[in-house]
Amino acid sequence: MSIYGNDVSVSGSLVVTGSATFNDKSGDFDFIVESDGNTHMLFVDAGNNRVGVATDSPLGTFHIKPSSGDTSLIIEGTQDVGLGLVADTDNSGGENQNPYLYMSQETSTAGAYQFLMGLEGTANLSYTGSYTNQPFILSL
Numbered sequence: 001m002s003i004y005g006n007d008v009s010v011s012g013s014l015v016v017t018g019s020a021t022f023n024d025k026s027g028d029f030d031f032i033v034e035s036d037g038n039t040h041m042l043f044v045d046a047g048n049n050r051v052g053v054a055t056d057s058p059l060g061t062f063h064i065k066p067s068s069g070d071t072s073l074i075i076e077g078t079q080d081v082g083l084g085l086v087a088d089t090d091n092s093g094g095e096n097q098n099p100y101l102y103m104s105q106e107t108s109t110a111g112a113y114q115f116l117m118g119l120e121g122t123a124n125l126s127y128t129g130s131y132t133n134q135p136f137i138l139s140l
Contacts, residue, residue, distance in 0.1 A: 032056075081105050098133075114140050 023029050028047040035041035040056035052058035055065035064073060075083040082104045100118025116138040123132045130136055 022031050022044075023046055026046075030046050031042075031044035032040055033042035038054050040052060041054055043052040043056050043058065044050075045052065045058055048058075050058035050060065051062050053062075053064045055063055072087075073085045077083075082102070084102045085100075086102075087099045098119035098121040100116060102117075103115040105114050116136075118136065120130045120132065120134050120136050124130055127136070127138050
């Protein structure tokens with residue numbers, strides 16, 4: 001470990017066995033966690049009180065922005081339940097990938113829905129009788 005003025009540089013692993021507090025004095029110091037492919041995989045914007053996932057400029061209190069592909073937020077319960085929100089951003093699969101919200105019970109797998117609300121991109125894709133580019137609610 002090397003110390004340079006007010007900065008600390010650690011080569012290797014950092015293991016904390018107790019609690020850790022960052023920005024204890026409430027200064028305008030951002031907190032950044034990098035991943036293998038994203039320099040701002042987790043970003044806490046201290047000055048604006050916002051958290052970004054895969055973005056260094058969150059527009060709200062909590063902002064998820066993928067670098068490519070769909071944005072998905074999945075909340076999985078311990079008793080085989082799931083709640084998910086998927087926002088299509090790249091449209092790589094065509095108009096059949098529009099934003100939707102789902103809830104499932106007895107499984108946490110996206111696609112095994114008991115309730116699905118979204119925008120239908122292609123007629124009859126989610127259910128028979130649906131219309132292209134129209135909102136729908138489906139309950140099984």
